[in-house]
Amino acid sequence: MRWEEPPPYQERAQPAAFHIRDSGSVESLPTRPPPHFRTRQGAGPTMDYEKNQPWWKPQHWGIKAWLIVGTVVAIIIIVIVVPVKVTQANRYPNYSTLDYSLIDEYSGATFFDNFDYFEGYDPAQGFVHYVPRERATQLNLTYASDNTALLKVDTGVGPGSIPDASTGRFSVRVESKRQYNNGLFIFDVKHTPFGCGTWPALWLSDQHNWPDHGEIDIMEAVNQATDGNQMTLHTTKGCSVDGVKRKMTGSSLTTNCYNGTDHNAGCGVSGPPESFGSSYNDIQGGIVAMEWRNQGIRMWQFPRNAIPVDITAKHPNPSSWGEATADFPNTDCNVQSHFRNHSIIANIDLCGQYAGGVYPQSGCPSTCSDFVANNPKSFTDAFWEFGAFQIYQAI
Secondary structure (H helix, E strand, O other): OOOOOOOOOEOOOOOOEEEEOOOOOEEEEOOOOOHHHOEOOOOOOOOOEOOOOOOOOHHHEOHHHHHHHHHHHHHHHHHHHHHHHHHHHOOOOOOOOOOEEEEEEEOHHHHHHHEEEOOEEOOOOEOEEEOOHHHHHHOOOEEEOOOOEEEEOOOOOOOOOOOOOOOOEEEOEEEEOOOEOOEEEEEEEEEOOOOOOEEEEEEEEOHHHOOOOOEEEEEEOOOOOOOOOEEEEEEOOOOEOOOOOOOEOOEEOOOEOEOOOOOOOOEEEEOOHHHOOHHHHHOOOEEEEEEEEOOEEEEEEEEHHHOOHHHHOOOOOHHHOOOEOEEEEOOOOOHHHHOOOEEEEEEEEEEHHHHHHHHHHOOOOOOHHHHHHHOHHHHOOOEEEEEEEEEEEEO
């Protein structure tokens, strides 16, 4: 809109004024109309503001001026802001096809040679004693054969044992010696741990620099694991999937990945009930795949009878797998800056911040620590069974 300067004021003709002097002569007096007789004339519309005031000062505008400004602002919002918001909501990274080459494989009798054993109490306040490799071998908590590797919770220590489990039950946590900054990770998972008090997880992180280097939870559940697998990212500030476009079959649980929100809930996605626990084990498990690249992090779960042929042939092509179970695009999260130097970690925690926190609502008896300490035979299903772990990187 163009703002017009007020046109020149014109004076109306007024009756002549005279003054008669004492001498009898008549003198004409100059006259000027009062201010309210002055008028504005112009051919086009003008802003409605107080006379003798500059147009650029809104405090002097009238109703007409405000209506014009309001209309202009509304048009700007409709024409510019709304399309921008729609465009932002539809942004999605280009997951173009990558050629992957196998760089590491953990399998067979040497499976656990690729890992360091974490020893001591659990950093997440779990009711466990993580044991070193020698102790784990002695208690038969980890062992591997040509085609399988097991990681278990102790089932032998009871109330009458010396020592007993009153300060926590023996368990295992292993962390890969090699660290990764991207790649395609293929995990053959034959059996998942479950049972009252359990908190198993298969995940990636740099525990020496947490949360600065992020965390990727690939498989996780608590207690009876009836809610299925939970896939989650944990980061520092500035990583979110709230309101962004995602392509996945899983159900979003939380959207802010920042560890300082919701008691470090992270941004999680849940799979179907058969993606963890007894239902998963009944179908002999399957393959869990995680693609970590600059465009985002995606995860898939394939049951044993539906594993893609390209995975079996060791030529995996995620572009052919359809929608992921969980999708964490880089739309509002810089993957490169939030995730780096990760080890592969597998463990079985007991109670702790997660399983212990929801234990009262789980339907399990007693308290979490009391149940774990006094019921060793309740943990016969609390074990991981793995086939091979395969790690690929883009050529």
